[in-house]
Amino acid sequence: MNRLVGVGVGPGDPELVTVKAVRVMRDADVVLVPVLAGDEPGRAEATVRVYVPADRLRRAVFTMDEGRGTTPRREAAWDAAAAEVLRAFDGGATTVAFATIGDPNVYSTFTYLATTVRTSRPDVAVETVPGITAMQDLSARAGTVLCEGTETLALFPLTAGLDRFGAALQAFDTVVAYKGGRHLPAVLDVLRSAGRLDDAVYGASLGLPGEQVLPAAQVTGPGPYLSTLLVPARRDRRGGKL
Amino acid sequence: MNRLVGVGVGPGDPELVTVKAVRVMRDADVVLVPVLAGDEPGRAEATVRVYVPADRLRRAVFTMDEGRGTTPRREAAWDAAAAEVLRAFDGGATTVAFATIGDPNVYSTFTYLATTVRTSRPDVAVETVPGITAMQDLSARAGTVLCEGTETLALFPLTAGLDRFGAALQAFDTVVAYKGGRHLPAVLDVLRSAGRLDDAVYGASLGLPGEQVLPAAQVTGPGPYLSTLLVPARRDRRGGKL
Numbered sequence: 001m002n003r004l005v006g007v008g009v010g011p012g013d014p015e016l017v018t019v020k021a022v023r024v025m026r027d028a029d030v031v032l033v034p035v036l037a038g039d040e041p042g043r044a045e046a047t048v049r050v051y052v053p054a055d056r057l058r059r060a061v062f063t064m065d066e067g068r069g070t071t072p073r074r075e076a077a078w079d080a081a082a083a084e085v086l087r088a089f090d091g092g093a094t095t096v097a098f099a100t101i102g103d104p105n106v107y108s109t110f111t112y113l114a115t116t117v118r119t120s121r122p123d124v125a126v127e128t129v130p131g132i133t134a135m136q137d138l139s140a141r142a143g144t145v146l147c148e149g150t151e152t153l154a155l156f157p158l159t160a161g162l163d164r165f166g167a168a169l170q171a172f173d174t175v176v177a178y179k180g181g182r183h184l185p186a187v188l189d190v191l192r193s194a195g196r197l198d199d200a201v202y203g204a205s206l207g208l209p210g211e212q213v214l215p216a217a218q219v220t221g222p223g224p225y226l227s228t229l230l231v232p233a234r235r236d237r238r239g240g241k242l
Numbered sequence: 243m244n245r246l247v248g249v250g251v252g253p254g255d256p257e258l259v260t261v262k263a264v265r266v267m268r269d270a271d272v273v274l275v276p277v278l279a280g281d282e283p284g285r286a287e288a289t290v291r292v293y294v295p296a297d298r299l300r301r302a303v304f305t306m307d308e309g310r311g312t313t314p315r316r317e318a319a320w321d322a323a324a325a326e327v328l329r330a331f332d333g334g335a336t337t338v339a340f341a342t343i344g345d346p347n348v349y350s351t352f353t354y355l356a357t358t359v360r361t362s363r364p365d366v367a368v369e370t371v372p373g374i375t376a377m378q379d380l381s382a383r384a385g386t387v388l389c390e391g392t393e394t395l396a397l398f399p400l401t402a403g404l405d406r407f408g409a410a411l412q413a414f415d416t417v418v419a420y421k422g423g424r425h426l427p428a429v430l431d432v433l434r435s436a437g438r439l440d441d442a443v444y445g446a447s448l449g450l451p452g453e454q455v456l457p458a459a460q461v462t463g464p465g466p467y468l469s470t471l472l473v474p475a476r477r478d479r480r481g482g483k484l
């Protein structure tokens with residue numbers, strides 16, 4: 001039976017990949033790596049190249065726009081990537097691994113790829129191997145705890161809307177926002193108004209050349225699409241919730 | 243300078259640890275593993291033993307109660323673990339790694355340990371290495387995507403209260419609840435009333451003997467303290483949000 005495995009390779013640092021991810025990619029007949037169109041580097045590829053021989057790598061060009069729903073351009077990219085997977089199976093591969101930054105079940109294009117593959121080949125078994133997400137990496141690099149005790153955490157892409165971000169700041173202890181990109185200045189305004197700017201940290205290109213990890217208060221201007229804003233719970237010195 | 247590194251070793255499967263975590267633990271002079279009092283097995287230890295020679299392991303007994311705030315019993319456990327860390331430094335260790343299940347920045351006792359160590363030794367440098375969390379492992383094992391597109395995700399311990407769980411079901415797309423334990427039957431009632439029981443999945447002892455991964459609708463009775471309930475966003479067949 002043909003297997004398609006979505007493998008999370010973490011945010012960028014080649015060491016932030018699991019032992020299982022390495023084994024699954026090494027055992028796969030073909031490892032497909034998404035290459036992002038535009039100016040983002042192919043992050044997954046840099047990590048995969050550390051562990052997998054080049055002759056088993058294949059590239060699929062993906063588009064990540066600022067996510068206002070399903071555009072024809074995105075669908076075309078999934079279709080092209082799915083066609084690449086099916087070509088690998090037709091060429092004799094039993095197992096195809098699809099490397100994805102972060103975790104394949106957290107805002108990953110793998111979800112759409114798997115759906116597209118299954119539409120034409122319902123017999124393909126789909127599995128995933130979890131990976132470290134950007135919020136976890138930023139938390140470690142910034143020394144800012146994500147959640148402890150009875151704290152609650154809200155995670156969402158800023159493409160879900162600034163209103164929801166403001167509401168989450170009210171209702172949740174820790175709030176993590178992905179994909180700030182061009183919305184970042186407006187987001188920081190909301191944070192400032194809520195009195196939550198001071199402890200917040202910002203990260204981009206984590207584990208990669210040009211890495212940015214800094215207090216959100218020092219951020220100026222828009223950021224890249226793949227950026228992370230971590231607004232921690234208000235805590236006392238002992239580490240408890242206020 | 244003395245370093246204390248909180249190392250996430252994932253939810254239980256020894257392969258779900260990062261390459262960096264393995265390196266940091268192997269390079270450390272002492273690796274401290276928490277052993278939970280009561281009937282929970284020492285999960286971190288089982289994973290650590292795969293990678294680190296036994297003569298560099300030391301145990302610290304930790305208590306995890308159902309978390310109604312900071313009890314003297316808990317504080318005593320942190321103090322004992324912190325004393326173990328300081329003993330290692332006094333014995334000549336430069337780097338002490340503290341292995342923790344999941345991620346050291348996500349509901350981990352490492353947070354409290356680090357605070358306690360720093361109180362008596364402000365000169366100790368504290369770092370963390372992220373690890374795979376139970377929600378990510380459950381998502382992969384159950385084949386249930388955590389979040390995609392513009393979906394929002396809420397994460398919290400049920401010790402934060404059933405009211406907040408119900409509110410999160412209204413306001414967020416995907417809701418993940420940890421530490422259901424004895425509250426589980428009441429939680430499932432809330433899920434059923436909200437019409438969200440059908441797609442929800444439940445997991446306990448992930449990657450360990452006695453692993454449970456099943457539809458939440460099939461869960462009967464209370465669960466262990468370390469359990470995970472994943473209520474996915476309502477999605478259409480294409481994988482999009484409804």
